[in-house]
Structure formats: C-alpha cells, structure tokens
Amino acid sequence: MSELKVPTMAELMASGQQPDVLFWVGCAGSFDDRAKKITRAFVKILNKAGINFAVLGTEESCTGDPAKRAGNEFLFQMQAMGNIQILNTYEIKSIVTTCPHCFNTLKNEYPELGGNYEVKHHSEFLQELINDGKLTIEGGTFKGKKITFHDPCYLGRANDVYEAPRLLIEKLDAELVEMKRCKSNGLCCGAGGAQMFKETEKGDKEINVERTEEALELKPEIIATGCPFCMTMMTDGIKTKDKEVDVKVYDLAELIAEANDL
Amino acid sequence: MNISIIAFIVLLIVSLGLFAKNVRTIIRNINLGKALDRNDNKGERFSLMAKVAFGQSKMQARPVVGVLHFIVYAGFIIINLEVLEIVLDGLLGTHRLFAPLGSLYTFLISSFEILALLVLIACVIFLIRRNVLRIKRFFNLEMDGWPRTDANLILITEVLLMSAFILMNAVDAQLQNIGNSHYTNVGDFPISNLLVGMFSNASENSLVMMERGLWWFHIIGIFAFLNYLPYSKHFHILLAFPNVFYSKLTAKGQLTNMEAVKKEVELMFDPNADPYAAAPEPVGEPERFGAKDVTDLTWKQLMDAYTCTECGRCTDVCPANITGKALSPRKILMDTRDRLVEVGKGIDKNGKDFNDGKSLLRDYITEEELLACTSCNACTEACPVNNDPLSVIVDLRRFLIMEESKAPAEWTGMLTNIENNGAPWQFAQADRLKWKDEN
Numbered sequence: 001m002s003e004l005k006v007p008t009m010a011e012l013m014a015s016g017q018q019p020d021v022l023f024w025v026g027c028a029g030s031f032d033d034r035a036k037k038i039t040r041a042f043v044k045i046l047n048k049a050g051i052n053f054a055v056l057g058t059e060e061s062c063t064g065d066p067a068k069r070a071g072n073e074f075l076f077q078m079q080a081m082g083n084i085q086i087l088n089t090y091e092i093k094s095i096v097t098t099c100p101h102c103f104n105t106l107k108n109e110y111p112e113l114g115g116n117y118e119v120k121h122h123s124e125f126l127q128e129l130i131n132d133g134k135l136t137i138e139g140g141t142f143k144g145k146k147i148t149f150h151d152p153c154y155l156g157r158a159n160d161v162y163e164a165p166r167l168l169i170e171k172l173d174a175e176l177v178e179m180k181r182c183k184s185n186g187l188c189c190g191a192g193g194a195q196m197f198k199e200t201e202k203g204d205k206e207i208n209v210e211r212t213e214e215a216l217e218l219k220p221e222i223i224a225t226g227c228p229f230c231m232t233m234m235t236d237g238i239k240t241k242d243k244e245v246d247v248k249v250y251d252l253a254e255l256i257a258e259a260n261d262l
Numbered sequence: 263m264n265i266s267i268i269a270f271i272v273l274l275i276v277s278l279g280l281f282a283k284n285v286r287t288i289i290r291n292i293n294l295g296k297a298l299d300r301n302d303n304k305g306e307r308f309s310l311m312a313k314v315a316f317g318q319s320k321m322q323a324r325p326v327v328g329v330l331h332f333i334v335y336a337g338f339i340i341i342n343l344e345v346l347e348i349v350l351d352g353l354l355g356t357h358r359l360f361a362p363l364g365s366l367y368t369f370l371i372s373s374f375e376i377l378a379l380l381v382l383i384a385c386v387i388f389l390i391r392r393n394v395l396r397i398k399r400f401f402n403l404e405m406d407g408w409p410r411t412d413a414n415l416i417l418i419t420e421v422l423l424m425s426a427f428i429l430m431n432a433v434d435a436q437l438q439n440i441g442n443s444h445y446t447n448v449g450d451f452p453i454s455n456l457l458v459g460m461f462s463n464a465s466e467n468s469l470v471m472m473e474r475g476l477w478w479f480h481i482i483g484i485f486a487f488l489n490y491l492p493y494s495k496h497f498h499i500l501l502a503f504p505n506v507f508y509s510k511l512t513a514k515g516q517l518t519n520m521e522a523v524k525k526e527v528e529l530m531f532d533p534n535a536d537p538y539a540a541a542p543e544p545v546g547e548p549e550r551f552g553a554k555d556v557t558d559l560t561w562k563q564l565m566d567a568y569t570c571t572e573c574g575r576c577t578d579v580c581p582a583n584i585t586g587k588a589l590s591p592r593k594i595l596m597d598t599r600d601r602l603v604e605v606g607k608g609i610d611k612n613g614k615d616f617n618d619g620k621s622l623l624r625d626y627i628t629e630e631e632l633l634a635c636t637s638c639n640a641c642t643e644a645c646p647v648n649n650d651p652l653s654v655i656v657d658l659r660r661f662l663i664m665e666e667s668k669a670p671a672e673w674t675g676m677l678t679n680i681e682n683n684g685a686p687w688q689f690a691q692a693d694r695l696k697w698k699d700e701n
Binding site for chain 2: 008027029058075082104188204205
C-alpha cells in the first residue's frame, strides 16, 4: 500500500508554493469511516494524475450546511465567515470537493459572504481530468457490470449536474441502468436538510428504504453515488433489504480508483 | 335606450368593479410581505415566463394531462375573443356585430366551436380523474372540503359555459334557417350544426327565447366566473405569469443568506470593532429572525401562495410525503394563503394593527411537518408555476431555532458540535487529517 501524498495548505505556504486546486474534504470525508474511503480513493486518483493540490487539514471546518438547513443561520454564517477568512488568506481560487452539500454551500452561498471560488464536485473534476488526458480509465474491472446511479439532490436538482457522473460510469464500460426517478426527478435518499443528524419524523416508511427498493428493482450489481450521506443512506437501505452480499454501494471516485487498480 | 342594454351595462360595471376590488385586496395582501428585489435579469425572466407560463413547459412532465390542460388553457383564451363580440353586442344591442367579416367570421366561430368542444371533453376527463378515478394526490388531507369542491366547480362551470356557447349557436342557426331577419345568416358552424335538428320543431318565439336565454346565461356565467377567480385556486390563470416572471433564478440549492444575521456576524469578525462599545440604538422594530406568520415572509412567497393551483405535483414527489410523513409542500402554500386571507380580512375589519393572536406557525403548520423536510427541491422542480414551498419551510425553521431555540435534541447536539469542534459529530478538529494515515 503506497503512502498517500496529501500536502496541507500550511505546508505549501511554508515552502512558498500554491496548489492548483484545494481539495475540500468535508466533515463526512474526514470522520465518517465509510466516507474516509471515498476521500482516500479520490486522493489516490489525484496522486496518480499528478495533480498539484492541497487540503486545509486541521484548518478545515464544517461549511455550515447542516446548521443552515436546520434553520440556524447564525451558526452557518459564523462557520462561513471563518472558512472564508482562511480560504482568502491562502488566496484559494479553485476548490474540488467529494461532498455535494459542501459543493453547494461553497459554490452558491459563500460568494455573498465574500468567498468567491471556482467550485467543482469531484465528478466534474474527474471528467475534466479524463477530457484533458490526465486520467485514463481501464474498463476491465467493471466491464458489463450493471450500475445504477443515485443522483444526490445537492448535485443534481440543486446544481444541475447530471451528466458528469454518468459519463464516468460509461467510461468504466459498465452498463448504466436508470431508475424511474432519476436526474431532475431523482428521489432523495432521506439525509438532506439536516435529516442525517436526527431521527426521522413519524411515517410509514423510511425514505432510504423506498429509494433502495427502487434501485433494487433494476437488479444492479452496484449502486453508484457521489455523496457521503447518500452513501450512508443507500448502504443502510441495502442492509435493511438483506442485499449486502449481492449489491454494493460505491462512490464514483472509488469506482475509478478501483478500475485503475489504485 | 333598450332595457336589456341598460341591464347589460349595469351587469358589466358591477362585475368589473367587484373584480377590481377583490384583485386590489389580493395585491394589498401580497404587499404585506417583506421587500425582495426580483427586478434583475429582465431578459431571462421574460424568456422563463414565455416558456413556463405561456408555454406551460413544466406541465408537460406528465404528457397526457399536460396536453389536456393546454387545450383548456389555449381554448379558454382564444374562445374569449368571442366574449369581445358578446360584450359589444350587449352594449350596442346588436347581434353578431362582427358578422360582416364574412368568411373570416365563419372561420373564427368555427374554430371557437371546435376548441369549445375540446375544452368540454378535457374538462369532462378532468372531472372523471378527480371523481371517478380518484387520483391519489387529490385526496390528501389538505384537499378535504373546499379545495376539492373548488376544483369541481371550476370544471363544471367550464363545461356549462362551453355547452351554452355551442347550444346558443345551434339555436341561432335554426333561427337563420327559418329566416328570422334579426339573425344574420353567417353560415354553418361545425359543432352546433350537428345539434340544429334538436330545435327543428320549436316555434320561432320559443327559439328566440332560448337563444336570448343562452346568450344571457353564457355572459352572466362569464362575469360570475370572473368574480369567482379571486376566491379560487383558479386565480392561477392570472398570477401564473407574474409568479413565473419573478421566479428565483439562482441555483435551486442556494438558500438566502439572511442580511440581519450577516450584519451581526460581520461585526463579530471585524478586528476593528470595539468590543466594549454600547450596542447601537435599535431603529424601529427589532427584526424577527425567520418567519412566524405570513407577514414575516416576502411578497414573493405570498404571491406563490395565491398562485398555487393545488395540483399536488409537489406533494406527489415529496420524499417525506411519499413515506407517510405529515409534510405536504402543497399544504404549506395553501396554509400560507389561507392565513394571509385571514390576516387580510382582519386588517379590513380592525385596521392595520390587527392581531388575532394566531400565526402561520402552529395554528396552521406544525413543527412535525417542518422537521420532515429533506430540502431536496423535488417540490420546486415539480411545480408548474415555479412556486418555492421549500423557502417557506426554511424560514419557519429559522424562527423555530433562532427565536425559540426549539430543535430536536439531536439537532441541538449537532449544532453544538459544529460550534465547538467544527463538525456535526463530536470529533476533534485536530483529528481532521487522520484519514490520511488510516487504511
């Protein structure tokens, strides 16, 4: 297992360097055991493609998204202003993140507060690497495998990114199958709007089970997604339906890293 | 002056006057909302309005209903050109004033008849969907009572108006056939022509009575319908256009950054601010964080509420509603409208400082509903008139948390974690890079 190269902004600054892009890891990517694997997979790809990137490391803090969606605008703006101060001090121009919630907040809600960056979700970033010839995908591992893509709300409807994730799956030579509710009609996994951090309200079904059942109707081998929270919800859904052996849930970054044997 | 002309003038003035008064009340109520600037990007707004309101692009997501609705919409607008002639005939005591247009006239009325028949068929299908097939989304709790009656009344009225129009032409044709001099020969119209036979045995006198009766029924029906609009979800036929024009143009995922909060946070981050300075004298009422009642919402959110057609597409795609939670985005906007109407009536009766001790939050919308939202934007995507129920939900949540400090215990924990260690979970910020060395 080769060592990951993960320079921090502080280190680069000390040696007088500036990265081309900042990788915003996010709280889930930093602390959630499953999401950390996504983070590592993405870094492996960045390392392989020789991208000059950095992370904030211990200087990164929650974007404030769950606080804002729960209704605590005060805490959100405190977080945002703090992060913007750090990002602007480091003169960050370009950010990539593996979390659609961070992506949405950084991209859409920070500019009014003084944080103007070019922000990309990792699916868009990876697609550009492929387009620029900096990354090639070996099709072998997933050739002909049936993969369905669950659109994260904060990537899809919230920001109209539907194609980049699908192009990546097609590059794997996999068979992309679509759920009935996909793209702009995609059904939420149930985690958004700070639902991730509380019990659900009274109802007759869990949203993640409803969504997982829809995915399972297609009999896929893999459910792909591009969000650490969707990852949790879909993985739990698969467990609830006792399908963990037959169906795996992967992030796009993991699929590409694995295809390239990273 | 002819007595029927006088009757018509009185009817016209009364119905237009009453309609104007009710529309003014609605505009006044919408303006009870907070200021919001939506006058930017006019070009983009016009093209959005052309596409979504005139072109009904979002209705076509469900193609069968989309086409039927388009027929009713286009039919209704085009057939209303005929109303111009009817009104002028009423004012001048003439009959078929535009008949001298000759074959063009025959062509126009023939097209109106075909459209009228299509509208009639579409409305009957809509009635069947609502009352026989009982489509699920028309039977959510918030649809009980008036909302369902309202929808049926609209459809029945349209069926009656279209029937009167066609029957009137049929009787008229029979009067032409028997050579009544008042009834100008205008040729055959395709639909009414099929019905002329029904009247072949009627006397000239009773035919004239029937024709006049249908004519008055039709025009009184139109005036009555006009005045029904302000009390009905059918008001969307007018408000859909400005409502789409003033849509939110930014990314769906973007929530507003509250200005009042921004001022305070900026002060806290300002290294030059004097920490011991006395708080500035508050100017006017202290601003409320978030929304408790309709007057805390923006005028656009209130316009959304009046524009809502109660079609329920939002609720139909809401993940919370699909899985049996109490939340229905349609109910959020219907409640907003009903509360606004209540506040408006209170102001009419008791003046501007009216306070009935009630509020949108709790008296109409419960915390349970608000807490069920995943902010996924399925509702805003589905809405054919670009309403934004999510923004109302978020503003009510803001009031709950920032003014009342009311949050589920787990949220309080999550918020405390963000405050203390910069993550929604209880992990130290110093550990943020540990993933690097794990496997």
